[in-house]
Amino acid sequence: MVKYAGAFALGIFVAGKVGAGLVWCLILTWILTLAVMAGRSRRRGRDSSQWLSVALLLLWCLAGIIRLTSVNENQPFSVREYIGRKVTVQGNIRGVPQILNGSAGERRVRYELELKHRLASAEGLPQPLRGGLRITAAQAESQPVGAAGDSMVATGTIRRFNVYHNPGQPDAETALAVRGLDARMTALPGTLRITRHDGMATFADYLFRWRTQVRTALLQAMPNTDASLVMGMLFGGYDGIDRQTVRDFAATGIVHILSVSGSHIALVAGAIFWLTRRVGLHDTGSAMVAGLAMIAYGLISGFSAPVVRSVVMGAIAMAAIGLGQRDVAARALTLAVIGMLVYEPRYLFDISFQLSVACTGGLLFFAPFLQECLEPFKRCKATRFAVTGIGATVAAELAVLPLQAWYFGVLPTYSLLANVIVVPLLETVILAGLAGIVLAGGMTGVSQVIFVGISLLTGMAVELNRFLSRLPLAVVSLPAFGLWGCAGYYFVITWLCGIWKIADWSPSDVRRKMKKNPVKSAGLTLFAAACVALAWQQPGPLQVHFIDVGQGDATLVITPHGRSVLIDTGGTPGPQTEFDVGERVVVPYLRHYGVSTVDCLILTHNHQDHAGGAAAVANMLGVRQALLHVPESDESPAILRLRRAMRNRGMRDAADVEKFKVDGVCFQLYQAGNAVSMASGRSVKKQSESENGQSTVVRIEFGRYSFLVTGDLEGESETRIGKMPMGMSTVLKVGHHGGRKSTQREFLTKVCPQYAVISVGVDNRYGHPAPETLNRLREWPVGLFRTDRDGAVVFHSNGQDLTVSRTIP
Numbered sequence: 001m002v003k004y005a006g007a008f009a010l011g012i013f014v015a016g017k018v019g020a021g022l023v024w025c026l027i028l029t030w031i032l033t034l035a036v037m038a039g040r041s042r043r044r045g046r047d048s049s050q051w052l053s054v055a056l057l058l059l060w061c062l063a064g065i066i067r068l069t070s071v072n073e074n075q076p077f078s079v080r081e082y083i084g085r086k087v088t089v090q091g092n093i094r095g096v097p098q099i100l101n102g103s104a105g106e107r108r109v110r111y112e113l114e115l116k117h118r119l120a121s122a123e124g125l126p127q128p129l130r131g132g133l134r135i136t137a138a139q140a141e142s143q144p145v146g147a148a149g150d151s152m153v154a155t156g157t158i159r160r161f162n163v164y165h166n167p168g169q170p171d172a173e174t175a176l177a178v179r180g181l182d183a184r185m186t187a188l189p190g191t192l193r194i195t196r197h198d199g200m201a202t203f204a205d206y207l208f209r210w211r212t213q214v215r216t217a218l219l220q221a222m223p224n225t226d227a228s229l230v231m232g233m234l235f236g237g238y239d240g241i242d243r244q245t246v247r248d249f250a251a252t253g254i255v256h257i258l259s260v261s262g263s264h265i266a267l268v269a270g271a272i273f274w275l276t277r278r279v280g281l282h283d284t285g286s287a288m289v290a291g292l293a294m295i296a297y298g299l300i301s302g303f304s305a306p307v308v309r310s311v312v313m314g315a316i317a318m319a320a321i322g323l324g325q326r327d328v329a330a331r332a333l334t335l336a337v338i339g340m341l342v343y344e345p346r347y348l349f350d351i352s353f354q355l356s357v358a359c360t361g362g363l364l365f366f367a368p369f370l371q372e373c374l375e376p377f378k379r380c381k382a383t384r385f386a387v388t389g390i391g392a393t394v395a396a397e398l399a400v401l402p403l404q405a406w407y408f409g410v411l412p413t414y415s416l417l418a419n420v421i422v423v424p425l426l427e428t429v430i431l432a433g434l435a436g437i438v439l440a441g442g443m444t445g446v447s448q449v450i451f452v453g454i455s456l457l458t459g460m461a462v463e464l465n466r467f468l469s470r471l472p473l474a475v476v477s478l479p480a481f482g483l484w485g486c487a488g489y490y491f492v493i494t495w496l497c498g499i500w501k502i503a504d505w506s507p508s509d510v511r512r513k514m515k516k517n518p519v520k521s522a523g524l525t526l527f528a529a530a531c532v533a534l535a536w537q538q539p540g541p542l543q544v545h546f547i548d549v550g551q552g553d554a555t556l557v558i559t560p561h562g563r564s565v566l567i568d569t570g571g572t573p574g575p576q577t578e579f580d581v582g583e584r585v586v587v588p589y590l591r592h593y594g595v596s597t598v599d600c601l602i603l604t605h606n607h608q609d610h611a612g613g614a615a616a617v618a619n620m621l622g623v624r625q626a627l628l629h630v631p632e633s634d635e636s637p638a639i640l641r642l643r644r645a646m647r648n649r650g651m652r653d654a655a656d657v658e659k660f661k662v663d664g665v666c667f668q669l670y671q672a673g674n675a676v677s678m679a680s681g682r683s684v685k686k687q688s689e690s691e692n693g694q695s696t697v698v699r700i701e702f703g704r705y706s707f708l709v710t711g712d713l714e715g716e717s718e719t720r721i722g723k724m725p726m727g728m729s730t731v732l733k734v735g736h737h738g739g740r741k742s743t744q745r746e747f748l749t750k751v752c753p754q755y756a757v758i759s760v761g762v763d764n765r766y767g768h769p770a771p772e773t774l775n776r777l778r779e780w781p782v783g784l785f786r787t788d789r790d791g792a793v794v795f796h797s798n799g800q801d802l803t804v805s806r807t808i809p
Contacts, residue, residue, distance in 0.1 A: 002335045006398040007057040008338060009637055011064025011344045015809075028202065050705045052650040054313045068345040070552065079115055079131035079158060079182050084763070088191070089129060089157040091115040093146045093232035096208050100136075101637035109145055111135045112181065114151055132159035132180040132641040133158070137187040145417060150205040153250060157181050164548050164585050165791025165807045167506040168592035170351040170751070176345050207300065211235065211250065217440055221448050222455030229258075229458055233426060234433050236260040245462060250408075251469035253397075253415030257426050260301040262356050264430065269294050269314050271431055272800075287318040294318075297434075312336045330364050351407055355400055363392055363398025369497040370395050386420065387775060393419040398493060402486040406750070409591025411478040414468045414718050422468070479594030541796040542665060542702045547589050548787040548807070549581050551610035551761030551768070555709050555733060557700060558593060565600045566590070567698055567709050571612015571638060582613020587620045589792070599623055599662065602654065602669070603628040604711025606636040615641035629654040629696050654696045670697040670724055671719040692736055693717035703799020710735040714742035728752040729796060730802065732782070738769020748780050755804065756782040758792050766790075 017737040042726070074080060091113040100108040107173065114197035117126035135154050139145065146152060161184055164569045180256040211231075218227040228240030240244060244552065248790055249255040272293040276286040291314070291646045298311045316332035337357060338496075340347050347353045371390040378384040397404075404411065436450035458611060468474065481489060492712065494500060496507055514521040539560035547554040549570025557565040590598070601623045603611045615638070623646060630639055659668050672695050695711030706729045713735035735742040737760045756777050760768045769786070777784055783804075785793045791807025 001331060001338075005119070005334045005338050005341075006061045007060035007347055008067075008341060011061035012068045012341060012348045013064075014061075015065040015068040016346075016349060033207075039747075053423050064341070064345065064401035067342065071316075071345055075130055077128045077130045078130055078487045079133055079691060081116070082129075082158045083160055083183055085157070085160065086157045088153065089113070089115055089133060089185070089565065090117045090126065090151065090153045090389045091129075091133070092197075092739040093148055093150045093152055093194075094132075094396060095204060096148075097146060099145065106138050106140050106762070108215050109137055109139055111146060111152065112179075113288065113434050114180075114328065115443075131182040131411075134176075134180070134181050134184045136184070136188055139192070139594050144194075147197070147209065149197035149453050151195040151197065153191075153193040154185065154187040156187050158185055159352065160184070162762045165787075166548050166585065166589050166592075167807060168409065168588060170407060171349045172348050174349045175571040178344055178350065184785045186540050188484060207302075210300075214437055214440075217437075217447065217452055221451035223456075226455045226458045227464070230429060230433055230454060232258045233430050234260075234437075240282050240297075245466075248462075248466050248469040250464055251412060251474050252418035253412030254418045254423055254426075254465070255419060256355070257423065259295075259352070260307055261352065262360060263303070265294050265307065265314055267427055267430060268297050268434070269318065271465065291315050291318040292490070296372040302504070308340065312339060315485045331634055333360055333364060347808075351403075354548040355402055358399045358403055359396045360398075360658075365499055366398055366493070366497050367392050367395035380764060387802065389420055390416065401478075402481045402489055404590070406480045406486075407588075407589060409478055409480065409594070410475045413476055414471060418465060418468055422461050422465045425457050425464070427460070429457050432457075441731040477591060477596035479592060480592050502717040536675075537565065539663070541798045544591075544707050544731070544795045544797075545593070545594075545786060546587065546759055546785070546790045546793040549585055549613070549759070551737065551764045552612070553604070553615070553709075553711065553733070553759045554579065554586055556590065556593070556595070557665070558595070559665050563661045563662050564590070564595045564597075565602065565667065566598050566617065566784040568604055568610040568711070569613035569617055570600070571608045571610065580613065582616030586613045586617055590617070590621060595621065597805045598623045600624065600660075600667075601626040602667075602696065602698055603630075603639075603642075604637045604698070604709070606630045606690055607691060607712065608636065608638050610711065611636065611638040613641065616640060618642055618645035624650060626651045627657055627669070629652040664702065668699040668701070668726070668727065670721055671698070672697055672711075672713055672721050695735070697721055700795060704804050705730040705797050705799070707733070707795070708753070709733045710742075711737040712739075712742075713743070714739055718744055718747040719743070722750040726750075728807055731755045731757065733757050734773070734777070736767070736768075737761075737766070738786075739766070740770035743773050743776055750778065753780075758784070758786045760786060761790045 016530035029688060032040055088206060089270060093111050094114050095112050097112075098110040100110060105270050111134070115129045115131050115133055118129040119126050135152070135156070137154065152575040157472070161173060161176055161181075166461060214234075215227060215231055218230055222230070224240065225242060225245075229245065232238060232241050238258060241258065246255065246258070249258060269290045273286045273290040274457070276289050277283075281289070294311050294314045298307045301307055303311075311334075316335055335725070340353070358460075361743065373386065374387045377387045403410075432450050432454045436454070438580075439450070440447040452806055463481050495502075498507065501509075540562070543556075543558040545556040545558070547556060549571070550571075550572075553566040553568040559565070559682040566586075572581060598621055599615060601614065601617065601730070602615060603626070605611070606628070611628075614623075614626075618626075626642065628639065628651070629638075635643075654669055654673050657669055659666065672693055692712035693716060695713050696708040696806075697711065697713060700707040706727070706730070708729035710718075710721075710733055718735065729751050730753065730756070732743075732751050734747075734756050738758040743756075758769050785804070789791065789808065793807075794805050795803075796803045
């Protein structure tokens with residue numbers, strides 16, 4: 001059954017990444033070919049079962065393709081048809097609204113709306129409209145916030161979600177679609193109208209009120225920080241949790257404890273099963289009570305994908321225990337995965353689904369082998385308990401290692417210690433917290449004592465975890481494995497665990513042969529190590545990455561020997577928000593490609609959308625040298641944060657650096673705020689018309705190819721740069737996100753690019769890139785790439801050849 005689940009998942013993956021049309025034809029052709037071969041084998045009296053088995057696997061793969069295609073088809077009257085248009089919509093609020101920071105006297109509220117109609121006074125009758133819409137509205141503090149079930153009318157422009165399409169970035173767009181959200185809107189001032197729902201309260205209403213009461217009870221016994229953390233562990237979510245605490249949990253590899261998942265469900269089920277067995281219930285009764293407890297916990301925590309999957313798998317396991325068939329865990333996992341993917345095939349692209357399935361698979365398939373290896377250390381009850389926990393943790397870590405590398409780019413070195421020391425404390429907090437909530441209805445005093453105790457335990461766990469996260473080498477860089485690397489890794493690890501073997505080449509057979517011929521084995525080992533070391537020392541191609549940071553700029557240059565130069569760091573334009581692009585987008589991208597420290601950071605100018613992420617990069621990775629040309633009197637908050645992060649060390653004025661080389665890659669810096677004296681040919685200081693015009697321009701040259709990164713260069717500044725002694729460039733990063741005044745014809749004639757890249761946000765409010773700029777680029781012409789449509793754009797060059805790839809096919 002596992003292989004059929006794998007084939008079904010493969011069909012979904014291929015349809016999602018490649019497209020269904022061509023794949024359908026190929027698979028149908030393969031099935032027909034295999035059927036013909038099976039028929040011939042049968043006529044000749046041979047066994048045809050192998051051909052039929054392969055054909056069945058291909059049919060499962062085809063079923064996965066069909067299922068995903070049916071989900072992705074646009075429904076009639078979909079809100080997606082109105083993207084880019086200003087409309088008035090009506091629908092019902094679902095879920096609990098999220099209150100965001102706002103200006104004085106008002107607050108920003110984010111609603112999720114289940115659409116019903118599109119209202120248009122000119123057309124008379126309302127038109128049907130389907131789908132989910134996220135609406136952000138500014139409301140006065142005196143205006144009540146809507147609740148689940150309330151009717152809402154709002155006017156605004158329907159826009160796509162501004163998500164980041166980079167390798168290793170979780171697929172946020174698919175995650176939103178799974179939640180039923182198809183688009184977003186910012187309600188225009190004065191257009192928001194909410195009508196209270198006077199009917200029977202929904203389950204969501206009761207759940208919201210009950211959670212509010214639970215939080216109130218917790219706040220009576222503990223500080224707000226502890227209450228937020230306990231609420232996160234009990235019901236999921238990061239609301240109110242200190243951001244540094246979340247970073248510390250991530251650094252030790254236990255951040256999953258803040259989201260209700262399989263570990264929480266298993267913990268509750270195991271505790272209930274053990275308790276009921278202690279009071280005298282037999283296996284059937286205990287399994288039934290534990291199953292009901294899992295369903296109840298799933299209801300109060302919200303049936304997210306990991307919770308549903310865990311409850312389904314747990315229910316199957318408990319049913320098996322009740323029926324006296326305990327050894328069905330692998331089958332339960334497989335049935336749960338197939339059921340989830342049939343219901344919602346896009347779960348396959350969800351990071352929590354992938355991590356949870358991999359972790360559970362590791363516990364089922366890798367843990368028995370590791371427990372057998374650790375058997376000599378189980379000398380008493382205490383060591384048996386510790387060794388069992390260590391084996392389970394290592395098995396889970398081995399299973400998720402490729403996913404850890406792909407999404408996070410780091411390996412938490414002290415994850416094992418955190419799972420052995422910190423996690424048991426937090427699991428005690430979860431169980432005691434649930435017990436306190438149950439007792440709060442009739443034994444308030446007892447529940448308050450429990451809440452005080454879990455507050456102390458929570459504080460102790462947070463401090464222990466903080467200590468582990470501050471130890472040297474707490475986080476080690478772990479570059480992404482790649483597709484073939486992942487396949488090779490799982491091939492070797494499953495072979496080592498004895499899940500499969502080739503003829504007489506099982507791990508025990510290999511060990512026996514190595515002991516028999518130790519000299520030959522040592523020689524082969526040394527030869528293999530030398531080959532790996534030699535391959536590691538070989539230079540790779542130059543890589544120039546134009547990272548998708550939304551409405552901002554960030555360019556990563558990785559030299560042939562792996563040194564890194566980062567030009568701009570992105571950042572949310574306008575006022576600083578809680579979302580740090582440096583921490584959430586740029587740093588994960590750099591880690592994905594194995595960048596552990598930035599050798600040189602160049603900031604073209606001090607605007608938030610170019611320098612906003614610099615402080616996070618310096619704090620989380622470290623920067624050896626930063627180059628920027630900004631007078632101290634004009635330094636923006638982003639630059640001030642960078643200075644604090646670097647403690648004013650390693651920062652130089654970019655105007656003092658004209659050229660430098662790294663691994664044979666030449667970087668030339670030009671100051672757009674400097675004019676050129678035609679008489680002497682030397683630079684002369686001249687005040688630019690704007691901060692955009694003072695951008696530092698960086699030209700990167702390697703072999704036959706060169707790249708020109710222009711910051712927010714436009715207009716008069718382009719003319720001044722064009723007068724400087726600068727050659728043509730193969731690739732042009734278009735200035736100011738493709739603004740109207742950027743990339744004039746004279747500048748294009750000077751640069752003469754073959755490719756142009758525009759770093760720009762989806763449906764941004766500035767109208768970038770401007771139609772005039774796009775027309776000039778088409779007339780040139782150039783190969784045009786845009787991060788809002790292509791995602792991250794990556795150029796590779798060995799100095800003689802140039803290739804380009806993009807994240808969105």
